[in-house]
Amino acid sequence: MFDKNEWETPHTFNPGHFLKDGQFHKKELFIPFSMGKRACLGEVMARSELFLFFTALLQKFTFQRPPGTTYSLKPKMGLTMAPEPYKICAVPR
Numbered sequence: 001m002f003d004k005n006e007w008e009t010p011h012t013f014n015p016g017h018f019l020k021d022g023q024f025h026k027k028e029l030f031i032p033f034s035m036g037k038r039a040c041l042g043e044v045m046a047r048s049e050l051f052l053f054f055t056a057l058l059q060k061f062t063f064q065r066p067p068g069t070t071y072s073l074k075p076k077m078g079l080t081m082a083p084e085p086y087k088i089c090a091v092p093r
């Protein structure tokens with residue numbers, strides 16, 4: 001995700017990394033569920049759950065930064081890379 005030869009803006013949130021002519025574009029080099037014999041067995045379930053969970057939330061709420069706050073894209077290193085703690089306002093639509 002941070003290879004500047006592959007990603008236009010590796011250190012900036014950029015949905016355009018996954019769009020081509022305004023449509024979703026699958027990048028061959030992005031393999032979050034691994035591949036081959038030991039690939040994730042839960043991929044289909046995880047993708048369905050993520051889709052249902054986020055579309056349900058986005059249909060009901062508008063998400064906003066609390067006034068006067070900023071977000072950092074600097075990851076918190078651990079077993080995985082996690083975002084730093086942050087607050088978000090979920091405003092009912």
Ligand code: HEM
Binds near residue numbers: 038039046
């Ligand atoms: C966003 C969610 C998920 C991501 C990104 C993810 C990613 C991965 C990755 C990268 C591996 C390979 C690990 C390795 O190479 O050793 C893996 C393995 C595995 N995942 Fe997931 N996973 C997710 C969700 C799930 C869910 C929901 C389940 C089950 C319901 C699941 C079940 C498994 C199992 C059983 C393996 C081991 C497969 C094997 O070694 O034969 N995963 N996952």
